[in-house]
Amino acid sequence: MDLLSQLETILESDPLIDEVGLIHSSQFVTLNKEVGEFGNSSVDDAFRPTDTKFWNRDHKLGISTEVVLPLCKAAKSAFMDAMKQYKMLSNLSDDKHEDENIVYGSSSSCQYFEHEVMKHSRALLLLSCDFGTAWNARKLLVLKKPQLSVFTDELLLSALVLSYSPKSEQAWSHRRWVIKMIAEKYLNLQQIVAKESGLVEKIAERSKMNYRAWNHRCWLVSYMTREQMLHELKRSKDWAGLHVADNSCFHYRRRLILRILENKPNKQGDNFSYDVENYQVMKEELELNEVLIKRYIGREALWLHRRYLSLCWIRHLTTMCGISYHSEQKTNMDNEINIFFDKEFCLLDSCLMIQDTEFEDFEAQAMCSAIYFVWLIKKIPQFRKVEMHEKLKVGNLKNILHKTCSERSFLRDLLEER
Incomplete structure (x- = not known):
């Protein structure tokens, strides 16, 4: 309990702590030496880290691994006791048949235990981030005082928990709940989203x-x-290029593109500018995807991403062609569709060539491109399929496809159906 008191004192004295971590006892000596060498001499010695249980400097908190278990047990016990007292007093305050003096006394005591529950739950969640009862208790008390400052404190706490446990589902869920509450009570969310x-x-x-x-x-x-x-599309572009195995980034980019395409202008006259911007977004994403496909051979995630982009592109161009009342604009859309398919043929031609049989990546690239092509045939309008088969014959791509699909009967059957 003494250790718990020390931890809670540190958390209250430095509300700007933005990172917490577990430190082995041997690391405290190194940290103290670094503070002695690079620390500010004007800082009072009383605030210099000399303890071997906690380390707090520059809004960073370190907790010794040796005290994590006893601390967690003490925090859980203190939290459960405070929660029990709070519930009992809360029920007593709700009973209208009690004496007014008793109700007033229980109300003031209830506020005290509210503070205790919030204090102990914060310490407990920093030690055991997936303790759902503590998160739910905080939600209960936050709803009693739905103020922006209270919600901000919850965002800070969840961020602190995520600094050492970035995959905590409970912390992410709590953070989304707080943002939803802010969205219901405060209209301007742009700064929070950023x-x-x-x-x-x-x-x-x-x-x-x-x-x-x-x-x-x-x-x-x-x-x-x-x-x-x-x-956000521009911001995540570099990450997508460096982490092609992380499909989550491409899923995020697909989500952004879908919302951009669905986004409607406030004014009717802005339709044209939005269409031009959407066109540019899709074009740049297709070009980025093609570059990554040629750079990283045999990555299925990149081909799956291209399926989504191609489907959005075909639908966008088909819709634009359908709603256009000007023959010139329809002709331009038809040309864009033809250009798109020509580029896909060129990509298919370059990816079907197995350059080195010793490496499976080239075979995987050829198979992914063949699967993509069969998928593309099923998605294009019926009147363009004859034209595509003619292009296949000219480029001798059909024989190459048959050779690539020889071990995949379902691909060969699909290709024959066309």
């Missing part, structure tokens, strides 16, 4: 393959403005 995107990006960089972080980022898209979505 900060959230930055936070999630930092967590994703520290924790690779973090599906929960990317899932949270996808959820944020529904609260973004069009400008923010376009910015």
Whole structure:
């Protein structure tokens, strides 16, 4: 309990702590030496880290691994006791038949135990982040005082928990709940969304393959403005190029593109500018995907991403061609569709060639491109399929496809049906 008191004192004295971690006892000596060498001499010695249980400097908190278990037990016991007292006094305050003096006394005591529950639950969640009862208790008390400052404190706490446990489902869920509550009571969410995107990006960089972080980022898209979505596409471009095995990033980009295409202008006259912008977004994403496919051979995730992009592109061009009343614009859309298919044939031609049989990547590339082509045939309009078969004959691609699909009977059957 003394250790718990020390920890809670540190958390209350430094509310700006933004990172917490577990430290082995041998590391405290090194940290103290670094503080002695690089620390500010004007800092009072009383605040210099000399303890071997906790380390707190520059809004960073370190907890010794030796005290984690006893601390967790003490925090859980203190939290459960405070919660029990709070529930008992809360029930007593709700009983209207009690004496007014008793009700008043129980009400003031109830506020005291509210503070105790929040204090102990914060310490407990930093030690055991998936303790759902503590998260639910905080929600219960936050709803009694739904103020922006209270919600901000909850965002800070969840961010602190995620600094050492970036894959905590409970922390991410609590964070989404807080944002939803803010969205219901406060209209301007643009600043919060911008900060959230930055936070999630930092967590994703520290924790690779973090599906929960990317899932949270996808959820944020529904609260973004069009400008923010376009910015996020540019922001995540480098990550997509460096982490092609992380399909979560491409899922996030698909989510952004879908919302951008669905986004309707406020004014009727803005339709044309939105269409031009959407056209450019899709074109740039297709070009990026083609570059990555040729750079990283045999990556199925890239081909799956291209399926989605191609489907959106075909639907967009077909819709534009259908709603156009000008023959010139229809002709331009037809030309764009033809250009798109010509580029897909060129991509197919370059990927079907197995350059080195010693490496399976080239075979995987050829198989993925063949599967993509069979899928593409099923998605194009019926009147264009004859034209595609003619192009296949000219480029001798049909024989290459048959050779590639020789071991995959379902692909060969599909190809023969065309």
